[in-house]
Amino acid sequence: MRKGLLEFCVLSLLSSRPRYGYELVQELAKSNGMLTTEGTIYPLLSRLRRERLVDTEWRESTGGPPRKYYRVTSTGHRALASFHGEWRSLRDAVDGIVRGGGTK
Amino acid sequence: MSAPHASLIVDGYLARLEVALLGMPAVRRIELMDDVRSHIADARAALEVETDETLLIAIDRLGDPAEIAREAGEPAATASHAARWGWVELAGVLLTIVLWPAGAILVLLSRVWTRQEKITATAIGAMAFVISFPLFAPLMGLVIGPLIAGLGAPLAPMLIGSLGILPIVAAGYLAWRLRSRETYLEALA
Numbered sequence: 256m257r258k259g260l261l262e263f264c265v266l267s268l269l270s271s272r273p274r275y276g277y278e279l280v281q282e283l284a285k286s287n288g289m290l291t292t293e294g295t296i297y298p299l300l301s302r303l304r305r306e307r308l309v310d311t312e313w314r315e316s317t318g319g320p321p322r323k324y325y326r327v328t329s330t331g332h333r334a335l336a337s338f339h340g341e342w343r344s345l346r347d348a349v350d351g352i353v354r355g356g357g358t359k
Numbered sequence: 360m361s362a363p364h365a366s367l368i369v370d371g372y373l374a375r376l377e378v379a380l381l382g383m384p385a386v387r388r389i390e391l392m393d394d395v396r397s398h399i400a401d402a403r404a405a406l407e408v409e410t411d412e413t414l415l416i417a418i419d420r421l422g423d424p425a426e427i428a429r430e431a432g433e434p435a436a437t438a439s440h441a442a443r444w445g446w447v448e449l450a451g452v453l454l455t456i457v458l459w460p461a462g463a464i465l466v467l468l469s470r471v472w473t474r475q476e477k478i479t480a481t482a483i484g485a486m487a488f489v490i491s492f493p494l495f496a497p498l499m500g501l502v503i504g505p506l507i508a509g510l511g512a513p514l515a516p517m518l519i520g521s522l523g524i525l526p527i528v529a530a531g532y533l534a535w536r537l538r539s540r541e542t543y544l545e546a547l548a
Binding site for chain 1: 387
């Protein structure tokens with residue numbers, strides 16, 4: 256999994272609703288190959304926060320210590336929107352070539 | 360119910376991670392250690408039955424501490440690429456031409472250009488500023504004057520005339536680098 260892509264997958268997951276680290280890891284684990292070493296998600300999240308693409312808030316949890324939740328900032332939403340546009344055009348281009356090559 | 364050797368397994372992993380992260384700034388290291396500690400707590404809570412074996416599997420999934428440390432030391436893939444330019448960058452480019460010191464400060468404050476680009480642009484701008492600044496004129500006149508004069512015509516007037524282009528070169532360079540920020544996918548290539 257390319258690192259840059261993983262960052263945008265994380266942003267995408269967080270854009271639907273704020274999540275805490277372990278929850279996010281579980282979501283990513285559902286997609287095969289998305290996250291090979293779970294621990295590396297934390298330096299990645301820390302980086303996204305330093306870039307102000309996400310911010311964090313502490314929320315009470317049931318029967319445990321408070322949890323750190325990550326949510327997408329307005330800068331993060333803008334970055335995500337731009338990425339979606341580029342991703343779609345790249346995907347269409349690749350699909351076009353692959354399909355074109357397959358029919359020959 | 361804790362695994363028989365739970366603390367040995369968990370503390371052992373955390374100790375290895377802490378050693379791997381020793382090169383990091385303390386604030387970030389402490390934060391990362393806390394993140395991993397809560398992850399382990401959540402992972403343990405999610406285990407149906409905690410035995411040494413199931414706990415080891417959960418810990419193994421975190422990955423090699425060296426790999427986490429490597430990720431922590433990585434520059435952001437999105438950092439310079441994801442950061443879109445805005446008013447600061449626009450003003451930075453324009454002021455680099457008309458009011459260099461203010462422009463340079465904005466450029467240095469911006470999060471869009473990389474350090475390398477900032478140094479390059481600042482060096483070009485500073486060169487023109489220092490040479491043309493009245494306070495430095497006598498010094499420049501003494502040192503550079505004879506050198507330029509030694510070149511004779513037509514090189515000398517050409518050289519002096521082109522000094523005025525330097526701020527425009529610096530601004531042009533900055534603007535060009537901004538253009539290359541336009542695509543995120545570049546970062547993934």
